[in-house]
Amino acid sequence: MDFTIPPRIEDFRARIARFVEDHVLPLESDRSAYDAHGNIALEPLDRLRAMAQAEGLWCLQLRPETGGQGLGRMGMAVCYEEMNRSIFGPAVFNSAAPDDGNMMVLEQAGTEDQKARWLQPIVQGKVRSAFAMTEPHPGSGSDPSMMLTRAERRGDRYVIHGRKWFITGAEEAAHFILLARTSDDPRTGLTAFLHHRDAPGWRIDRRIDIMGPEEHGGHCEITYDGLEVPVEDVLIGEGQGLRMTQMRLGPARLTHCMRWLGLAKRSVEIAQDYAARREGFGVRLADRESVQVKLGDLSMQIEIGRLLVMKAAWELDRGGFARREVSMAKVHVANVLHKAVDTAIQINGARGYSCDTVLEWIYRYARQARLVDGADEVHQMVLNREMTKAGRDFWRWGVA
Known part of the structure; x- marks a missing residue:
């Protein structure tokens, strides 16, 4: 098993990381950059979208002939995670739901006329x-x-x-x-x-x-x-x-997970930064064993989520449906996101509960993750049904 990524994917990841660091993250602390519903306002969004297009970081998930970069699901997993280091990131790169899933299913299932009329305006950022x-x-x-x-x-x-x-x-x-x-x-x-x-x-x-x-x-x-x-x-x-929903919803659930991992990692990042600076009773929070245990557990849970996402992406890239893999990733990553931001708020104390950081934004957003695209319990029932049907073969390794 090869867990390395191709140099081309790493190049996109690094360029996205720089773009987010230089252009997207600074907007999070500017209240004028938000719309009335807590998302990035359209004026700064349109400006950043034009920059992302100019730098070739636009619609990475689509095929080149459609207007994308043809990264495949595994490349998307790497890049989407990096995009969502910022709460505004996915929309900037035209990789946010629901446009993301709609574009992918139209690319896969639409006629040439439908792609021209219904898909291309979304790809071009016009609608x-x-x-x-x-x-x-x-x-x-x-x-x-x-x-x-x-x-x-x-x-x-x-x-x-x-x-x-x-x-x-x-x-x-x-x-x-x-x-x-x-x-x-x-x-x-x-x-x-x-x-x-x-x-x-x-x-x-x-x-x-x-x-x-x-x-x-x-x-x-x-x-x-x-x-x-x-x-x-x-x-x-x-x-x-029904066939169309199966084509759309499986990959769309997985792209949610890719993005949520970015937010989970950002939550840990904020918690680590504060713990390294904040002292109480003569001891830095980062030096307290209780804090170390919390952050160490999150590092493991996030990595498990990344592996589940990447296995599902690999299965989709090779032509499979990845139903059980996507369900496992959906349940695990949704819960990890909620746990990560909840832990980060606890470590930050009142600061985390305030609007001085994006943690409260992520926390409100994270609660929906366990509901959208199938509640935890629905996916768990599906997994149990699959396991009951397959028996011990449920855990069988595929053979090349």
């Missing part, structure tokens, strides 16, 4: 996008078979009615990927549609207030009340919506 799947009770959440939004074909168009909620980025999105039911078949009953924000027949009912901070465009509740979508804007084909 943002959203993925409309989750529904309020009793509709679908982690279980897509519960989907209630329906699409009825009428000639060369589909007419769509239903409700969605917690749709990330919807308020600022121009391009939407929408999941709706076209039949009651358990495997081929769902279809993916592409629609523009200017199309009539849908509306945003509210931007849902959350613990925050929020992605650009928030998390919205949407009503579809007669949206019409032409047949040429069906993604993959009628009845292939």
